[in-house]
Amino acid sequence: MGDDLTLFLENFIKKEPIFDDKKALQSNYTPINVPYRNKQIQQIAGIFAPALRLEKPSNLFIYGKTGTGKTVSVKHTTNTIMEIANRNNLPLKVIYINCKLKRVADTEYRLVAQLAYEFGKDVPATGLPTDEVYKIFLKVLDSEKKVVILILDEIDQLVNKVGDGILYNLTRINSELKNSQISIIGISNDLMFADNIDPRVKSSLSEEELVFPPYNAIQLQKILRERAKIAFRGGVVAEGVIEKCAAYAAREHGDARRALELLRVAGEIAERKNENNLLVEHIDEAEEKIERDRVLDIITTQPKQFKLTLYSILTTCSDSKGDKQIFTGDVYEVYKDACAKTGVKPLTQRRVSDIIAELDMLGIISARVISKGRYGRTKEISLAIHPSILPKTSEALKEGLNL
DNA sequence: CGAGATTCATGTGAAGTATACCTTTAGGCTTAA
């Protein structure tokens, strides 16, 4: 047995690796050039260039579906700007915040607290008035002269949750500042986002606007090839692999991020299997693994009540095999049982209803409100998890709940 | 037969509550002169 292990590890070293530089496929990698986005990058650069003269750049709003290169383009531009700024000793700062991150920036208080934290001020998680936190932030921000570019990614999620007052406050920051200047880049996946916010906020926030169209299959292929060239050792990638990845992502409204992830995970699978080449089969496996990881990751990071709710939905679903329609009431009954079993104090149906809505937002279930006429009104709930990973999912849930 | 009223089961908004945590303040204790 020990010999097997040694053998495996020995082989691992001896074998030619599949990857050359895996970084190129990781999600936080910013490539040296971003294909098919030159125009957008040019525009972003044009908008932010004044920062290098220490003038406040216009606020900017960027729309585009997931994986259309919004974040990459912005980061690429700001990175370049920062390089120049550092070289010339310019007091410039770029802050990137993803508003979706639970317990980091998903409320106004936490967002501002996070901003303060970026400037080295620790703010307690609770207890302070929100405007106090604003003051703390303003004070550090204004403590010395500088230009700040604030990137708020997935800002639509935040506004959805807490309303648009927060945007108003943010746009007002500038008038409170004496030394510094701040300009805001909002990034939204929701193309309709701007229609639902206060027009005054909208006009000041989107002094400039930019839309990122989805990539088509051919562009995706080009992107994948370019990254694959860096990431993999030459000749490792089999015929048709890139095409398949691209096709898969094009199906998902041209999501390049998924395509790249698919390629990376496929590579990892091939590597683990001790294969010499990256084959088309690995992509299928990767597709499943990604989905599985995504779901498991969401599940394990959710609070207990969310797990319990999801568990209830899961059992309700599998109990009612034939008819796929399950409703809030059914779920709630199961939920109460589950609470009794695990010794957790059950929440009200009101709250569970909200939790169901949040699980829907996470894309792990899909719930839509329907009216059943005489038989009332409810949410029709169904799982948005691929059946092949269901067993693993419920296993993970049970483990998380000590069931 | 069809238009309107009714009904059900839950959606949904607003306001209230519990909890955990923050800062400030006032007192009590210690310490050093």
Add this chain to the structure above:
DNA sequence: AAGCCTAAAGGTATACTTCACATGAATCTCGTA
């Protein structure tokens, strides 16, 4: 008297509850053809 620690007071954000009203189509009711 000054300095330091502690505990109480007064305040907040967040997750949750309570209350009350809103929904919207299947079903019922009843007037009319």
